[in-house]
Amino acid sequence: MSGKYEAVIGLEVHVELNTKSKIFCSCPTEFGKEPNTQVCPVCLGLPGVLPVLNEEAVRKAVQAALALNCEITSYAKFDRKNYFYPDLPKAYQISQYDLPLARNGWIELSGGKRIGIRRVHLEEDAGKLVHQGDITSAAFSFADYNRCGVPLIEIVSEPDIRDPEEARDYLTRLKGILQHIGVSDCRMEEGSLRVDANVSVRPVGSREFGTRTELKNIGSFRAVYRGLSYEIERQSKLLDRGEPVIQETRHWDEQNGVTRSLRGKEEAQDYRYFPEPDLVPLQLDPDWVEEIRRTLPELPEARKARFVREYGLPEYDADVLVSSPPIANFYEECVRLFGEPKTVSNWVMGELFRLLNDSGMEPEELKLRPSELVSLLKMTREGVVSGKIAKDVFEQMFRTGEDPESIVKKHNLVQISDKSALEPLVLQVIAENPKVVDDYKSGKKQAFAFLVGQVMKATKGRANPAVVNELLHKRLD
Amino acid sequence: MILELWQLTVHELSQLLLRKEVSATELLESVWGRIEEVEDQVKSYITLDPEGARAAAAESQRLLESGRPRSALEGIPCGLKDVLSTKGLRTTCGSKILSNYVPPYDATAVQALKEAGTVILGKTNMDEFAMGSSCENSGFFPTHNPWDLTRVPGGSSGGSASAVAAGEAMFTLGSDTGGSVRQPASLCGVVGMKPTYGAVSRYGLIAFASSLDQIGPLTRDVTDCAMVLDFIVKHDPMDSTSVEIKRGSYLEALRPADEAVKGLKIGVPKEYMGKGLEPGVEAQVKKALELLQELGAEVEECSLPHSSYALDAYYVIAPAEASSNLARYDGVRYGYRSKQYDDLIDMYRKTRAEGFGPEVKRRIMLGTYALSAGYYDAYYLKAQKVRTLIREDFDKVFAKFDVIAGPTSPTVAFKLGEKVDDPLAMYLSDIFTIPVNLAGLPGISVPCGFSEGLPVGLQFIGKAFDESTLLRVAYATEQACSLGNMAVLCARALAKGTKEGARG
Ligand SMILES: [Zn+2]
Numbered sequence: 001m002s003g004k005y006e007a008v009i010g011l012e013v014h015v016e017l018n019t020k021s022k023i024f025c026s027c028p029t030e031f032g033k034e035p036n037t038q039v040c041p042v043c044l045g046l047p048g049v050l051p052v053l054n055e056e057a058v059r060k061a062v063q064a065a066l067a068l069n070c071e072i073t074s075y076a077k078f079d080r081k082n083y084f085y086p087d088l089p090k091a092y093q094i095s096q097y098d099l100p101l102a103r104n105g106w107i108e109l110s111g112g113k114r115i116g117i118r119r120v121h122l123e124e125d126a127g128k129l130v131h132q133g134d135i136t137s138a139a140f141s142f143a144d145y146n147r148c149g150v151p152l153i154e155i156v157s158e159p160d161i162r163d164p165e166e167a168r169d170y171l172t173r174l175k176g177i178l179q180h181i182g183v184s185d186c187r188m189e190e191g192s193l194r195v196d197a198n199v200s201v202r203p204v205g206s207r208e209f210g211t212r213t214e215l216k217n218i219g220s221f222r223a224v225y226r227g228l229s230y231e232i233e234r235q236s237k238l239l240d241r242g243e244p245v246i247q248e249t250r251h252w253d254e255q256n257g258v259t260r261s262l263r264g265k266e267e268a269q270d271y272r273y274f275p276e277p278d279l280v281p282l283q284l285d286p287d288w289v290e291e292i293r294r295t296l297p298e299l300p301e302a303r304k305a306r307f308v309r310e311y312g313l314p315e316y317d318a319d320v321l322v323s324s325p326p327i328a329n330f331y332e333e334c335v336r337l338f339g340e341p342k343t344v345s346n347w348v349m350g351e352l353f354r355l356l357n358d359s360g361m362e363p364e365e366l367k368l369r370p371s372e373l374v375s376l377l378k379m380t381r382e383g384v385v386s387g388k389i390a391k392d393v394f395e396q397m398f399r400t401g402e403d404p405e406s407i408v409k410k411h412n413l414v415q416i417s418d419k420s421a422l423e424p425l426v427l428q429v430i431a432e433n434p435k436v437v438d439d440y441k442s443g444k445k446q447a448f449a450f451l452v453g454q455v456m457k458a459t460k461g462r463a464n465p466a467v468v469n470e471l472l473h474k475r476l477d
Numbered sequence: 478m479i480l481e482l483w484q485l486t487v488h489e490l491s492q493l494l495l496r497k498e499v500s501a502t503e504l505l506e507s508v509w510g511r512i513e514e515v516e517d518q519v520k521s522y523i524t525l526d527p528e529g530a531r532a533a534a535a536e537s538q539r540l541l542e543s544g545r546p547r548s549a550l551e552g553i554p555c556g557l558k559d560v561l562s563t564k565g566l567r568t569t570c571g572s573k574i575l576s577n578y579v580p581p582y583d584a585t586a587v588q589a590l591k592e593a594g595t596v597i598l599g600k601t602n603m604d605e606f607a608m609g610s611s612c613e614n615s616g617f618f619p620t621h622n623p624w625d626l627t628r629v630p631g632g633s634s635g636g637s638a639s640a641v642a643a644g645e646a647m648f649t650l651g652s653d654t655g656g657s658v659r660q661p662a663s664l665c666g667v668v669g670m671k672p673t674y675g676a677v678s679r680y681g682l683i684a685f686a687s688s689l690d691q692i693g694p695l696t697r698d699v700t701d702c703a704m705v706l707d708f709i710v711k712h713d714p715m716d717s718t719s720v721e722i723k724r725g726s727y728l729e730a731l732r733p734a735d736e737a738v739k740g741l742k743i744g745v746p747k748e749y750m751g752k753g754l755e756p757g758v759e760a761q762v763k764k765a766l767e768l769l770q771e772l773g774a775e776v777e778e779c780s781l782p783h784s785s786y787a788l789d790a791y792y793v794i795a796p797a798e799a800s801s802n803l804a805r806y807d808g809v810r811y812g813y814r815s816k817q818y819d820d821l822i823d824m825y826r827k828t829r830a831e832g833f834g835p836e837v838k839r840r841i842m843l844g845t846y847a848l849s850a851g852y853y854d855a856y857y858l859k860a861q862k863v864r865t866l867i868r869e870d871f872d873k874v875f876a877k878f879d880v881i882a883g884p885t886s887p888t889v890a891f892k893l894g895e896k897v898d899d900p901l902a903m904y905l906s907d908i909f910t911i912p913v914n915l916a917g918l919p920g921i922s923v924p925c926g927f928s929e930g931l932p933v934g935l936q937f938i939g940k941a942f943d944e945s946t947l948l949r950v951a952y953a954t955e956q957a958c959s960l961g962n963m964a965v966l967c968a969r970a971l972a973k974g975t976k977e978g979a980r981g
Contacts, residue, residue, distance in 0.1 A: 041582050045805050047570065047683040048562040048584060050716050080801050082848075084825055091804030143809070272848035274857060277687035277798055279717050 005201040005239065007232045008209055009161035011224075013174060014152050015184045016125060016192040017060040022149035023124050024051030024094065029151075031190050035130075035144035043149035045089030050278050053078075057122060057151035058282065060183040061101055062292050064153055065120040067181050067299055068174075070105030072289050078122075078276040083269055086143050087127040095123035095154075097273040101282070107157075107177070108301070109169045110319065116158030125150040147191075159198070159209065164228040171195065171221050172323055176300045179325040185364065188220055195224055200245065201235045210235070211245040215259060217252050227252040231259050303328060311341035320349055324363040327352075333370035338377050347373065351391060355398045367401055376404040384408070386415050388461050417464040419471065422455070425463070426471045429454045440476060448472065482507035483644040484964040487701040490647060491549045494541055501537035501552030505530060505596055508554045511644045512598070518975055520620050521640035523559045524567050525599035530554065533596040540594065550708060551594035556646035558637045559600035560607055561587050561692070562681035570683045571603040571633075573616040574806045574813045574832030584681020585716070586650060586692050586709045593708050598646055602636030605834045606803060607657055607685040609633050610906040613897050614836045621893070622665060623967050624931055626974040628890040631661030631906070637695045638665035642967045648696045648705055654685050655791055656885075656910025658693040659922035663885035663934025666924045666963050668702045668951065669695045671910075673942045674917035675720035678713030684802040686795035687718075689914040697964060699923060699952040703727040706944065722942050730945040734953035738772045741950060742878045744779030749883035749909050757928025762884045765925035765935050768957035769882075769950070779878060781870040786863045787912040788904060793847045793860035794915075799837075800844030806832065839900065868916045875940050880950055883909055885922040885934035909936060919944050923951040925958050930970070932963075 022029055025042035042049045062072055079097035100121035106114040127145040131138035155174065161167050175186045175193065186193040200212035213235070215227050230252075235245050250259040298306070300322045307318035307328075322328045327348065334344045352373075356363060376397065380390045385408055396407050408414060416422060429451055430437055440447035455468045482490065482504050493499040509527070516522065537552035546552075557563060560570050562580040564587075569575045583591065590597070604614035612620040612635025620635045622628040623643035630639040634651025638661035641649050651658040653671035662669025670693045677692040684690060694705040707728055712721040731737075745766065750759065770776045808814035808828030815827035833841070847856035874881060886906055896903040913920040918938055925935035935954055939947040960966070 041580075044810065046562075046580065046582075046811070047568070047575065047578070047805070048580070048679075048681040050680050050718075052715060052717055082801050082804060084804065084807060086807075086809045086821065089805060089810060091807060092801050270850045272801070272845065272850075272853075274797060274801070274848050274853070277718075278684075 004203060005232075005236045006204045006206075007163055007228070008159045008200050008202060008212075009163075009167055009228060010159040010198040011157045011161065011167060011170060012196040012198070013155045013157075013171070014194040015064070015155065015178060015186060017057055017064075017151040017153060018182075018184050018192075019054060019056045019060060019151055021054055021056075023054050023057045023122070023151035024149055027149065031192070033146055035142065035146060038146040039148070043089075044145055051094060051276075053279060053282070054151065058101075058284070059292065061120065061122045061151070061153050062284070062289060063181050063296060064155075064178055064183050065102030065105065066289075066293050066296055067177050068102075068105040068107060068117050068120065068155065070102035070117060070120055072102050072284060073099060074283065074286070075099060076101045076282040076284070078279045078282070079273045080276050081271045081273055083271055085126070086141065087129050087145075087148070089127070089145060089148060093124060093126065094276055094279070096121035107170055107173050109166060109173065113166070115160045115166070115170050118156045118158050120153055120155050123152050123154060124148070125152045164225045164232070167197065167228055168221050168225050171224060173300070176323050176325060179364075180300055180303070181297050187362070187364065189362075197224060197228055199228055199231050199235070201232055201239065210239075211247050213245065213247065213259075214249045215252055216249055216262065219254060223252060223254055226257060227259060230257065234259065311335060311345075313341060313345055317345045317349060321345065326363040326366060330366065330370050334374055334377075337371060337374040340377075343377065347377070347394075351394050352398075355395060359398075368398055372397055372403055379404060379408065383415055383417060383464060385413055386461060386464065389413050389415070413462060415464050416459055416462050417467050419467060422459075422463055422467055422471055425455055425458050426468065426475060429458065430472075430475060437476065448476075480962070480965070481511070481644075483511045483647070484962065484968065486697045487550070487553055487647050487704055490553060491551075491704075494552050495546060495549070497541065501534045501541060501596065502531075504552060505534040505554050508598065508645065508647065515623070515643050515971060515975075516645065518621060518626055518971070518978065519623050519639050519643050519645065520618055521601050521636040521643065521645050522556065522599045523569055523571065523602050523615075523617055523636070526566055526597065529566065530596050530598050537594050537596060547592065547594035548708065549704065550590070552596060553594075553647050554596045554598050555590065556598050556601045556637060556640045556649040557587060558603055558634050558649065558651045560603060560652050560683045560685075561600075561650060562683065563587055563597070563600065566597075566600065568600065568683070569616070570607070571605040571615045571617070572806075572833065572837070574828070576616070576813060578812050580681075582681065585678035585713045587681060589708050589711070590650070601634070601640050601646075601649055604633035604635070605837050606683070606799070607633040607652055607654055607690075608799070608836050608840055610656070610660055610903050611891070611893075611896065612636065612661070613893065614834055616834055619893060622890045623971045623974075624666060625890065625970065626978055627892055628931070629664065629893055631664035631886070631890065633657040633661075634669075634695065635661050638662050638667055638669065641665070641667045641695050641697060642963070643971060644964050644968060648694055648701055650692055650705075650709070651695050652682055652685075653691050653693050653910075653914065654689045654795060655914050656907035658695060659910050659920055659934070659936060660886050660907055662695050662922040663924075663936070664890040664932065666932030666934075666967060667695050667697060668699050668921065668923050668955075669693060669934075670702050670706065670921040670944070670947070671913065671919060672706065672710060672944055673720075673919045674914075675718050676710045676722065676919070676942065676944065678711070678716040678719045680713055680715040684798075686798040687802060688798060689791075689795060691914070699948060699955050700728070700731060702921070702951075703731055703948045706948075710944070720942070724942075724945075727945060727948055730948060731952050732949055734956040735772050737949040737953045738769055738774040741774045741880065741946075743769065743774050743776045743950070744874050744878035744881045745776060746781045746784065746874070746881060746883055747778050748781050748784040753887050753905065753908070754884060755888045755928065758884050758886070758888060758933050761926030761928055761933040762882075762935055765954055765958055766882060769953060772953060772957060774950075776882070777878070779874045779881065781867070781874060781881075781912065783863065783866045783870050784912055787867055787915055788908055790860040790863035790867070791911045791915060792843065792904065793856045794864065796840040796844030797847045797857050798844065800841045800848065803833075803837065803841055808832070836900070864915045867912050871912075871916045871918060871938075879946060881938040882950075883936055885909060885936035889928050889931035889933060913938050917941065919947055921947045921951045923954050924960055924963060925954060926960065
């Protein structure tokens with residue numbers, strides 16, 4: 001985007017709450033079961049059934065709303081959102097329209113900027129259609145209602161986000177908060193966290209909003225970033241050419257990296273919201289809400305402060321570590337077993353993050369146990385393996401799941417600190433590199449490092465560098 | 478005169494069964510014989526379940542013989558309006574769109590009756606999705622009034638009312654959204670009650686208008702009504718609008734007539750005795766109220782000033798809820814699906830166009846319109862405000878009176894076909910019953926006399942959850958009016974009608 005325009009972004013995030021049973025019936029919510037095995041007359045919307053609100057879903061929604069700094073409304077109600085679709089067996093979704101569970105919250109981004117949260121409301125999820133072929137040409141589709149009635153919260157941000165990076169930061173923090181309080185596993189690939197983005201652009205300095213488009217089908221935080229970037233660029237170009245932006249819903253095409261028009265405003269649905277007569281209004285007891293607030297698990301901000309205080313970490317390290325609860329938990333367990341908080345943080349933020357990134361794995365998919373990293377760190381501390389070898393061992397642990405001891409044993413990676421074993425190699429290297437030895441003796445200090453490197457190479461990195469240093473100095477000085 | 482078993486009441490039969498003077502199988506065969514005799518003319522049932530009924534009666538008999546009856550209703554044959562989900566027994570809601578639908582579960586009220594040991598005979602006819610006042614909107618066939626086969630039984634629980642009147646069931650359950658139990662009860666000369674909203678679980682009652690629907694019994698007399706009510710009024714965790722109430726037995730709350738009404742303050746809304754009321758109906762209602770006065774009741778005029786808006790509010794709220802409740806009948810998962818269609822949208826359109834009847838379509842359109850963006854405030858929201866005013870009208874009257882009394886229906890049973898082409902005239906049949914649903918109050922219709930040889934019903938409206946007072950005053954009315962054995966009278970009229978029908 002040229003410097004002429006500024007983007008205005010608002011995000012709508014749907015998160016599945018990890019309750020044991022569905023929001024209006026007692027069916028289990030487990031993901032990945034055989035289609036239509038976790039259903040009953042209620043979630044199938046058979047004639048005559050009625051919803052009964054699951055208190056656990058309300059509790060988790062309130063936890064989430066409180067963690068997002070929202071006000072809990074004292075009088076909330078449920079409404080019906082009416083539309084026809086085969087994954088929606090009642091042809092309406094029980095949701096909340098004008099009186100949501102919570103309002104007026106915020107999330108603080110890295111730089112301290114606050115993104116407002118307009119509302120958090122509770123609703124039921126729909127089922128899932130499996131199309132036989134492409135969606136536009138499928139001859140038929142299968143309907144799986146296992147997901148139907150899983151509790152969802154919808155978190156609607158204010159249009160406070162100004163660029164794709166802020167959007168990604170907002171989402172990372174939101175996910176971290178929800179995972180920290182344990183109300184959702186927030187797995188985008190399983191659909192337990194879904195993002196729709198509203199985006200418009202306007203000339204810098206303008207206070208009015210431009211015409212917005214809504215982005216759908218965003219499968220990852222990376223896709224949020226890419227999709228928004230594309231859309232901002234597209235809208236800016238339109239404005240540059242003096243063409244209008246059309247208010248519409250656009251589909252993010254991950255493969256081709258473009259957004260495509262899905263439906264225009266004139267085709268927008270009229271959901272005919274009205275109060276759900278089968279449920280009584282939700283009047284939450286303020287004492288109950290206070291009790292939830294008091295017993296809320298440690299939030300990322302507080303945990304970060306504690307990491308700085310307790311472990312003496314730099315702010316930056318603490319911030320990165322707490323952004324993902326599985327990582328923060330992994331880190332804390334390692335420190336408990338090993339000590340040396342800064343060493344551990346270097347390993348986690350360096351090696352572990354690099355490997356996660358390369359493999360495209362989410363932190364919650366990490367199989368490695370803290371005790372395994374700690375055994376490796378102990379082997380390093382005790383000089384059993386060199387620091388360089390340790391990194392290779394770690395990579396193998398990460399990829400194969402093998403424990404460090406057996407990797408070291410299998411590949412014969414134990415560090416050689418025995419002087420009598422290294423002495424002949426040192427002599428050999430000196431003999432084979434007379435020119436370098438001369439350089440060193442004439443004052444070129446860096447020539448020494450070359451000689452150390454040759455010994456390391458000859459031992460495939462297993463030589464203890466300190467011992468090699470000592471032996472070389474003895475011979476050359 | 479020796480009465481047939483099907484001409485007795487539930488409370489009489491219960492005694493005979495418990496004393497083993499009559500067997501449950503004998504009773505069932507008596508009722509079944511009656512069904513075979515008159516069903517062709519009356520057409521009360523959409524589905525009959527002879528095998529299920531015979532098995533249930535045999536089980537009841539076994540328990541009665543071994544001295545372990547499940548309740549006072551053990552072995553009593555009953556019918557259920559086809560709006561109630563019955564596990565394994567086809568439930569159509571009077572609609573072609575559900576003509577092949579067999580529920581996998583029992584409604585809570587049905588389960589209560591099964592646990593009490595009743596014998597379920599079948600599913601009674603009704604206006605499609607309970608929308609109608611004559612049973613002529615049934616997706617299958619109209620039901621005839623057994624007092625005069627050329628007339629309607631009322632609706633929407635028409636089959637439930639005609640079955641009880643004609644002796645085709647000892648009692649039935651119906652549902653009442655705007656008068657659908659009380660109005661047919663009135664037109665068929667039986668007792669029909671709509672309990673307070675929240676008293677009987679709606680779980681398994683196929684929804685028409687969720688904030689108005691309530692299940693209620695149709696019986697031969699008030700004692701039977703109290704007896705059945707005792708089994709179906711209870712809190713149900715499956716229905717969030719079901720209310721936990723402390724109550725004693727309704728049956729035991731009944732009192733002799735004079736004791737029941739002495740000093741009872743009865744308000745008669747002037748709005749209910751005005752124009753549109755048939756003189757014959759008015760006369761019978763007034764006569765019954767005089768009899769109650771003689772027994773010591775204080776009868777006085779009162780006013781429900783917003784009554785005239787009730788019909789308008791109802792015809793916004795009920796269709797609005799219905800438009801949403803009936804959206805699930807889309808041909809995707811169960812029920813009727815059009816045979817020929819191009820794509821999903823076309824399948825929806827054709828399925829619903831072919832599956833629903835004209836009155837249902839009319840109300841779906843009304844409701845969809847009332848909820849649409851731009852119209853919501855003017856229609857739905859305004860109707861809700863009127864509803865509040867109507868509720869407040871009742872509150873004011875109940876500050877001074879114990880019960881409200883008036884006609885159940887402005888007319889006696891009208892001719893089949895008389896109002897089918899005039900929906901507004903049809904809607905007026907429920908003008909006295911609709912406000913009660915809007916206010917969520919209990920109401921009962923009890924026969925109080927005859928006009929042109931057809932039964933007239935007197936309606937009592939009570940305070941919320943004060944069913945006991947309603948039952949007591951209705952019981953007193955029944956005693957005071959002493960119309961005789963209605964089953965016998967109705968059977969005589971039906972026999973005459975059948976003969977005339979055969980001649981004509
Ligand atoms: Zn379920």
